[in-house]
Amino acid sequence: MTVAERPDITIAAAIGCGVIGAGWVARLRLRGVDVHAYDPSPQAGQVLAEVYENALLAWRELGLEPAADEIGALTMCDSIEAACSADGVGLVVESVPERLDLKHSTLLAIDAANPTAIIASSTSGFKPSVLAEPLAHPERLVVAHPFNPVYLLPLVEIVAGERTDPALTDRAMALYTALGMHPLRVRAEIDAHIADRLLEAVWREALWLVNDGIATTEEIDDAIRYGFGLRWAQMGLFETYRIAGGLGGMRHFIGQFGECLSWPWTKLMDTPELTDELIDTIATQSDAQSGAYDVRELERIRDRNVAAILLALERNDWGAGRTVAALRDG
């Protein structure tokens, strides 16, 4: 997408500046969008600065660092109203904590402060129709659910509510493409959209494995990153299994694999209780696994690896590498 084809949004507001909100701010600014930000936390300015610094390092790794005068400006505001009613705000990104009452009060304040902007909620769990219930202008609310780190991972799930204007959803799709992302339009509203349903399934099963002493957090992570994680950076579940089906393809694969579904792997059907003991076990194992690095170091290691993977896929003209190529082109 060339600059000329970009949607006309050059100024945004960001309400909620934790890890996700700050990641949005970094991506927006690196794509030339000015941002007016609000978060009640006294640490918000520091989080925004640290995440932006990481994002700049990552885009430098990708060879995508913009010139200084192409970077969007950041303005800290002291209220939702001030951020959203600033001149020219065409997009409001809502990234407050995942509590419905807080989402509703925040969205109401946004709705009152700016009657025309796209309102994009970062919610990982709520349906847009539920979020839009109290709004005077529900037609302009859409879920745009990103993945951490927001400035590197291309996926953003776009979910429209019952009352969302379809033309607004189209505009959101074009906007996130222009931000260098892969917007995935979700066909129907369900709790947790698509990716987090899959992640939740893995998380539950992993908790059982730790709870039952089958594996530590480090062993589970190794089971992912030395094995299927390497496949999933470039093809997903179904394309991978199509290959595993050999020349018989997907139908043959399901024939082989299908009956396993009825085997008594009963732990999948239940939820472990998050006792203090289990939380202790996980936190202690995680310290043993990753405690040699502080979180900021881990972030930089992760970003350097993800950037290297994206570049490798760009050279192969495949998957997520194509989003990097598109950014390089315009």
Added chain:
Amino acid sequence: MTVAERPDITIAAAIGCGVIGAGWVARLRLRGVDVHAYDPSPQAGQVLAEVYENALLAWRELGLEPAADEIGALTMCDSIEAACSADGVGLVVESVPERLDLKHSTLLAIDAANPTAIIASSTSGFKPSVLAEPLAHPERLVVAHPFNPVYLLPLVEIVAGERTDPALTDRAMALYTALGMHPLRVRAEIDAHIADRLLEAVWREALWLVNDGIATTEEIDDAIRYGFGLRWAQMGLFETYRIAGGLGGMRHFIGQFGECLSWPWTKLMDTPELTDELIDTIATQSDAQSGAYDVRELERIRDRNVAAILLALERNDWGAGRTVAALRDG
């Protein structure tokens, strides 16, 4: 690991030469091990040749192609007995289909034909103690569960049964390290070990998403490979979430995320019925998604991408990249 430190196995037998068995044969030969192979299928020779050709291409991508005189020889045999009783066989790799009666009859024949070799089962589901039940020498059976493509993905889950000799398990760990892999010693026997429990959880949830019309196979794959799949090629679940917890780490993350476990995402608790209609839907969507390539092309695309990711991680001295560095060193 230098050549001098390598375990003393230079000749192996491979019983069962489908995609997994043929992948083992390729990895063994590329690491200088001679292989005597048996499979009753008339296509076995062709599968072995095609998979070996892919493996050679992939190792060339990695800059790891051995000289012709360093590659192990392949001998096709016409029975389990002939393959296992060949001179000097120190390892028997069992990769027959996942049916307990077939596993038992095959393992009994192996046990009778060769009384001393390590017997390594590729089973993705059965516990080693169950597999060893009928054997005269159960102490030398271990599960060594690999991941497709076996010649590229480093993970192999090593599971000992109740009667497995612990010294044999140690020897197996050293052997798979010498083969360039990351052997993960599983602490306790459970059905499907570790990684396939996680994969099964994702597979079930993905079937529901297709069944309910929320997403197509391609959309689910994109939700993986443009998002968390890029994280999981280099850090797993827990290390990633530790970062998401920010400076509060794992304990903070669980505090935020924990209550979601009790939300009514009931589909996780049930299994979709694999009706003809659902199988049709999946096969048709998979054709639309991947049908432009035949399976051999898809394999080469996958391998080229995985090799590029492994090289990127090797340059960053991280995770699975270190298994490639170790192969380069010896």
